[in-house]
Amino acid sequence: MNELVATVLQLEDPGIDPMLFIGALVLAVAAITVWQMVEIVDAYNRGALTVFGEYRKLLQPGLNIVPPFVSRVYTFDMRTQTIDVPTQEAITRDNSPVTADAVVYIRVMDAKRAFLEVDEYKNAVSNLAQTTLRAVLGDMELDDTLSRREMINERIRQELDEPTDEWGIRVESVEVREVTPSPDVKGAMEQQTSAERKRRAMILEAQGERRSAVEKAEGEKQSNIIRAQGEKQSQILEAQGDSISTVLRAKSAESMGERAVIDKGMDALENIGQSESTTFVMPQELTSMVGRYGKHLSGSDVQQQDRQLESLDFDDETRELIGLDDISKILGEIDEELEMDVEEMEKEAQAIQEGEDMGQSPDSIDVPRDEEETPGEESEVDSQ
Known part of the structure; x- marks a missing residue:
C-alpha cells in the first residue's frame, strides 16, 4: 500500500503521462483485489466465511478463494x-x-x-x-x-x-x-490431626510395653525352668548316691557278719586243735563258708596231701543275700546315669554359650516341657 501511495503521488506530478498514471492505478487495484480474494487457513484452524454478513461455509486448511471486499473470515482453533x-x-x-x-x-x-x-x-x-x-x-x-x-x-x-x-x-x-x-476450619483440622497422631503414638507405645513385659516374663519363665531342671537333676543324683551308699553299707555289714562267724569258727578250730582229742565235729555251714570264702578271697583251695578239698561256689540265694551281683549292676547304672547327666549338662551349657554369642539371652533358651519336674518324680526320689 505504501508503494501504491508513493506511485500515486509521483503520478500527480504534471510531468507524468496520464495513461501511465491510470495503468499504475489499475495495477494497484488488481493487486488489492487479489489480496482480498486469497485466504490462507492454518492446518489446526477452521475458518467461518461470511459474505455481506451472511454465513456461507467453513474454510478448510490451505489456500481458499473468497469474494473480495465483501467477505470476512472468523478462524477457530481446533486443538485442545x-x-x-x-x-x-x-x-x-x-x-x-x-x-x-x-x-x-x-x-x-x-x-x-x-x-x-x-x-x-x-x-x-x-x-x-x-x-x-x-x-x-x-x-x-x-x-x-x-x-x-x-x-x-x-x-x-x-x-x-x-x-x-x-x-x-x-x-x-x-x-x-x-x-x-477457611483459616478457622483449617486450624481445627490441624488440631484434630495432631490429636489423632498422639492417640496412635500412645497405642503403639502401650503395645510395645506390653510386648516387652510378655517377653521379659517369658524369659524369666524359661530361666526358672532351667534352674528347676538343674535342681531336679542335683536332687536325683544326691538321692541315688544316698541309696547306693545305703546298699553298700548294708552289703558290707552283711559280709562282715559272715567274716565274724568264720573268725569265731577258726578260733574254735584252733582251740580244738590244741586239745588231745582226735575226733572233731564241725558244722557243715562253717566248712562250706570257709571253702567259698577261701576260693573267692585267695583263689585257691586248701589242699591235704595230694587231694584237693572240694569247695562250692556261692549259690544263687547266698549271692543274692550278700548282693554281689546287685552291687556291680548298681555301680554300672550309676556310671551310665552320671555320663548321661554330664552330657546333657554339657549340651545345655553349649546351647547357652551359643545363645550368648548370638546376642540371645540365656533366659530365651527353650526347655522341653516333658523335662519339667512333676510331683511323681519327686516322690520317687524320696522313696529311693
Whole structure:
C-alpha cells in the first residue's frame, strides 16, 4: 500500500503521462483485489466465511478463494484449549466455607455451531464452569471436598457436557487444582490431626510395653525352668548316691557278719586243735563258708596231701543275700546315669554359650516341657 501511495503521488506530478498514471492505478487495484480474494487457513484452524454478513461455509486448511471486499473470515482453533477457572468461594453442605479453582480442557468439534450458537465460546465455558464448581462444592460435605477430588472433577464435567455440546464444544476433562477451607476450619483440622497422631503414638507405645513385659516374663519363665531342671537333676543324683551308699553299707555289714562267724569258727578250730582229742565235729555251714570264702578271697583251695578239698561256689540265694551281683549292676547304672547327666549338662551349657554369642539371652533358651519336674518324680526320689 505504501508503494501504491508513493506511485500515486509521483503520478500527480504534471510531468507524468496520464495513461501511465491510470495503468499504475489499475495495477494497484488488481493487486488489492487479489489480496482480498486469497485466504490462507492454518492446518489446526477452521475458518467461518461470511459474505455481506451472511454465513456461507467453513474454510478448510490451505489456500481458499473468497469474494473480495465483501467477505470476512472468523478462524477457530481446533486443538485442545485450556481455560482457567478463577477462584470461587462456596459453602459446603455442613456450612464450612471453602475456596477452589479449576482448569477446564475443551476442544471445538463443530466450528459452525461455535460461530453461530454462542458468542465468545471461551468466556461462555469459563462462566459456566464457575457456577458449576460452586454448585458441586455446595452439594458436598467438607471432608468429601478434600478427599474425593476425582468425584468433583467428574461431576463438573458431566454438568458442562450438555450445554457445551449445543455450542459444538466438547469438555475433555476438568481438574480442580485446590480446595482450601477457611483459616478457622483449617486450624481445627490441624488440631484434630495432631490429636489423632498422639492417640496412635500412645497405642503403639502401650503395645510395645506390653510386648516387652510378655517377653521379659517369658524369659524369666524359661530361666526358672532351667534352674528347676538343674535342681531336679542335683536332687536325683544326691538321692541315688544316698541309696547306693545305703546298699553298700548294708552289703558290707552283711559280709562282715559272715567274716565274724568264720573268725569265731577258726578260733574254735584252733582251740580244738590244741586239745588231745582226735575226733572233731564241725558244722557243715562253717566248712562250706570257709571253702567259698577261701576260693573267692585267695583263689585257691586248701589242699591235704595230694587231694584237693572240694569247695562250692556261692549259690544263687547266698549271692543274692550278700548282693554281689546287685552291687556291680548298681555301680554300672550309676556310671551310665552320671555320663548321661554330664552330657546333657554339657549340651545345655553349649546351647547357652551359643545363645550368648548370638546376642540371645540365656533366659530365651527353650526347655522341653516333658523335662519339667512333676510331683511323681519327686516322690520317687524320696522313696529311693
